[in-house]
Amino acid sequence: KNEVEQSPQNLTAQEGEFITINCSYSVGISALHWLQQHPGGGIVSLFMLSSGKKKHGRLIATINIQEKHSSLHITASHPRDSAVYICAVFETSGSRLTFGEGTQLTVNP
Amino acid sequence: DTGVSQNPRHKITKRGQNVTFRCDPISEHNRLYWYRQTLGQGPEFLTYFQNEAQLEKSRLLSDRFSAERPKGSFSTLEIQRTEQGDSAMYLCASSSPAGPSTGELFFGEGSRLTVL
Numbered sequence: 001k002n003e004v005e006q007s008p009q010n011l012t013a014q015e016g017e018f019i020t021i022n023c024s025y026s027v028g029i030s031a032l033h034w035l036q037q038h039p040g041g042g043i044v045s046l047f048m049l050s051s052g053k054k055k056h057g058r059l060i061a062t063i064n065i066q067e068k069h070s071s072l073h074i075t076a077s078h079p080r081d082s083a084v085y086i087c088a089v090f091e092t093s094g095s096r097l098t099f100g101e102g103t104q105l106t107v108n109p
Numbered sequence: 110d111t112g113v114s115q116n117p118r119h120k121i122t123k124r125g126q127n128v129t130f131r132c133d134p135i136s137e138h139n140r141l142y143w144y145r146q147t148l149g150q151g152p153e154f155l156t157y158f159q160n161e162a163q164l165e166k167s168r169l170l171s172d173r174f175s176a177e178r179p180k181g182s183f184s185t186l187e188i189q190r191t192e193q194g195d196s197a198m199y200l201c202a203s204s205s206p207a208g209p210s211t212g213e214l215f216f217g218e219g220s221r222l223t224v225l
Binding site for chain 1: 142144149150151152153154157165200202213214215216217218219
């Protein structure tokens with residue numbers, strides 16, 4: 001079992017739909033990152049969370065430390081949101097980030 | 110340049126050859142990470158530097174792999190006697206002294222290795 005699990009692995013949506021990607025983890029963490037990766041490899045950090053909720057434009061990220069769960073929401077999705085979204089946790093026991101396997105999102109026009 | 114820079118972006122090599130990748134982090138970032146990503150998978154941790162000190166190495170980093178950060182600025186990742194299984198995207202990331210537990214993590218564009 002992976003320490004960080006994401007669901008779904010693949011998600012196809014129509015433009016305008018509300019999207020949710022989930023992340024569950026099994027280790028103690030001090031922070032959780034949501035990352036976006038476009039074809040070609042570049043990774044961009046979207047959010048860093050240690051508690052509560054953050055919002056940036058159409059993106060909202062929440063975390064429940066007690067339940068060891070985080071969600072990334074995209075409102076009014078757009079084809080340019082198509083990318084791989086990766087959840088990564090910074091473990092309290094070490095100095096590394098542990099990544100989920102990513103969710104491939106495709107938003108069709 | 111305000112981002113993390115990696116070179117080369119693409120490398121095609123024959124099995125058995127040595128390859129070296131370079132990462133230039135954001136200048137004020139003292140933490141530098143190397144990750145490896147294969148198709149359809151999330152990045153896997155390879156190694157971590159704080160300044161010039163290599164503080165952690167993954168078991169994935171076999172004796173054919175070596176990483177350095179001699180002056181606490183740029184870092185190199187060398188793979189000796191490459192194998193086809195080494196084909197992957199090698200990602201470098203850096204963060205501020207506060208670390209990714211309190212601040213952002215910045216990634217380079219990656220160096221894609223293909224071993225024939």
